[in-house]
Amino acid sequence: MDKFKRNERIAIMTQVLSEAPNRIFTFSHFCDLFGAAKSTISEDVAILSETLRTFKIGTLETVTGAAGGMRYRPGVMEGKGRELMESICEMLRSADRILPGGFLYFSDILSDPSLVSGMGHIFAAQHYESGIDFVLTMETKGIPVALMTAKALNVPLIIARRSSKVYEGSAVNINYVSGKGDIETMSLSRRAVKEGSTALIVDDFMRGGGTARGMLSLLQEFNCKCAGMCFVMALDDPDRRKFDNEKSLILMEKIKDGECARVRVSDWVK
Amino acid sequence: MDKFKRNERIAIMTQVLSEAPNRIFTFSHFCDLFGAAKSTISEDVAILSETLRTFKIGTLETVTGAAGGMRYRPGVMEGKGRELMESICEMLRSADRILPGGFLYFSDILSDPSLVSGMGHIFAAQHYESGIDFVLTMETKGIPVALMTAKALNVPLIIARRSSKVYEGSAVNINYVSGKGDIETMSLSRRAVKEGSTALIVDDFMRGGGTARGMLSLLQEFNCKCAGMCFVMALDDPDRRKFDNEKSLILMEKIKDGECARVRVSDWVK
Numbered sequence: 001m002d003k004f005k006r007n008e009r010i011a012i013m014t015q016v017l018s019e020a021p022n023r024i025f026t027f028s029h030f031c032d033l034f035g036a037a038k039s040t041i042s043e044d045v046a047i048l049s050e051t052l053r054t055f056k057i058g059t060l061e062t063v064t065g066a067a068g069g070m071r072y073r074p075g076v077m078e079g080k081g082r083e084l085m086e087s088i089c090e091m092l093r094s095a096d097r098i099l100p101g102g103f104l105y106f107s108d109i110l111s112d113p114s115l116v117s118g119m120g121h122i123f124a125a126q127h128y129e130s131g132i133d134f135v136l137t138m139e140t141k142g143i144p145v146a147l148m149t150a151k152a153l154n155v156p157l158i159i160a161r162r163s164s165k166v167y168e169g170s171a172v173n174i175n176y177v178s179g180k181g182d183i184e185t186m187s188l189s190r191r192a193v194k195e196g197s198t199a200l201i202v203d204d205f206m207r208g209g210g211t212a213r214g215m216l217s218l219l220q221e222f223n224c225k226c227a228g229m230c231f232v233m234a235l236d237d238p239d240r241r242k243f244d245n246e247k248s249l250i251l252m253e254k255i256k257d258g259e260c261a262r263v264r265v266s267d268w269v270k
Numbered sequence: 271m272d273k274f275k276r277n278e279r280i281a282i283m284t285q286v287l288s289e290a291p292n293r294i295f296t297f298s299h300f301c302d303l304f305g306a307a308k309s310t311i312s313e314d315v316a317i318l319s320e321t322l323r324t325f326k327i328g329t330l331e332t333v334t335g336a337a338g339g340m341r342y343r344p345g346v347m348e349g350k351g352r353e354l355m356e357s358i359c360e361m362l363r364s365a366d367r368i369l370p371g372g373f374l375y376f377s378d379i380l381s382d383p384s385l386v387s388g389m390g391h392i393f394a395a396q397h398y399e400s401g402i403d404f405v406l407t408m409e410t411k412g413i414p415v416a417l418m419t420a421k422a423l424n425v426p427l428i429i430a431r432r433s434s435k436v437y438e439g440s441a442v443n444i445n446y447v448s449g450k451g452d453i454e455t456m457s458l459s460r461r462a463v464k465e466g467s468t469a470l471i472v473d474d475f476m477r478g479g480g481t482a483r484g485m486l487s488l489l490q491e492f493n494c495k496c497a498g499m500c501f502v503m504a505l506d507d508p509d510r511r512k513f514d515n516e517k518s519l520i521l522m523e524k525i526k527d528g529e530c531a532r533v534r535v536s537d538w539v540k
Contacts, residue, residue: 047281103436105437107429113424113426147418157414
């Protein structure tokens, strides 16, 4: 005899799994929570898994082996990723977003929790099988999207700084050439990164690739691999050599005097 | 005749509501999604609401009026908030977290998606009724917790910078005296903030209150109210005058030579 109804168990399981994407929960975890038999939980998982598949909002898989259990991975509902990014592009095309010097204002978009959460899910969905150990970003504007990507992947976020800070302990500093041609510094705390692990780089904007190259050199210092690079926006420059596994959600042409931003969603975004 | 079973509808509703806390969804939204009658959805909502209450993991309320519908607010399971913060304190007590100069390393905790998400829920739960329009933080380390708080409250995050940036447009800059007695600058983009709105300040650490006072002056420049201040950690100093509605999750004594951090969870955290 079960203490809770199937409806109730499924509601709570969905909530717990959504809050902790890509984390493996044992069947016992839910058996204990509900005072239910393993066979009951197995049936619940089968129903939930099928429902998530039907609505294409994620996958719930059974993971076998010693550390086995179930694992929820948020997906992006068919067409919803593109719809989200199209709506962001529409916002970006507004004339009042053009700043003096031809800069585009999009800080508000980069720290809107609901938008960055959606973008984080899109990035994560590309990298569930890449063996990512941590997400790396460079302060400041990319942090929210990077955090949401890290949350979906269930890995830590590590933030590279513009200079080393006393409260981060000993750090590795490198110099790199920024998009504007200046020599800049990038610093990563020694204790933050495990030697030999695999990173996913997530950042807000890619112009010439200077910051991205900086992050790659920093990773080399720790003998870390880079499994991919995700940018919210990239300058649409066919002449620029692309990085391996580079993906940008939005492509933007160089802003011309007196014009609005010409932006479009990348083809890979579904 | 309904296209989907109750189980299936409840699973999807839970997932959709969890992903968008504190947002009002109309009943029609789910009627359309499931091809179901309003009476059916109402029954689903009643079941889900009761289940969430039983497990104390949040509330699902019906909101009446023209903009009515249902709204999910994540809660913190009885005792779970305290349990989370106790576990973080235990991590902080480790001897190898003490850095030269008596600083405590806790950057890793401040950017761990699962930990900051939990802390964000605790902060948000204190402020669902405070009429918060946006969360304000100062770059860099408080951004993840501030973002998760903003997500739970369904409001934008606004990030104050150490200097004004070309890509943020015109900005209001103020000077403030830091904890170390230095004069520092804080900058907030004009277009980011709506005059007369209400802010919740969220930051990682409160020592003497210099940065917090800086953020308050910045808010004054925009005629904004501050409904509360949330800090992950505060220096446990009985002599310091407290701010209105100030809340810290962890209290830390000044670190003495050769000792580990003496930290404890604040009494209000349940």
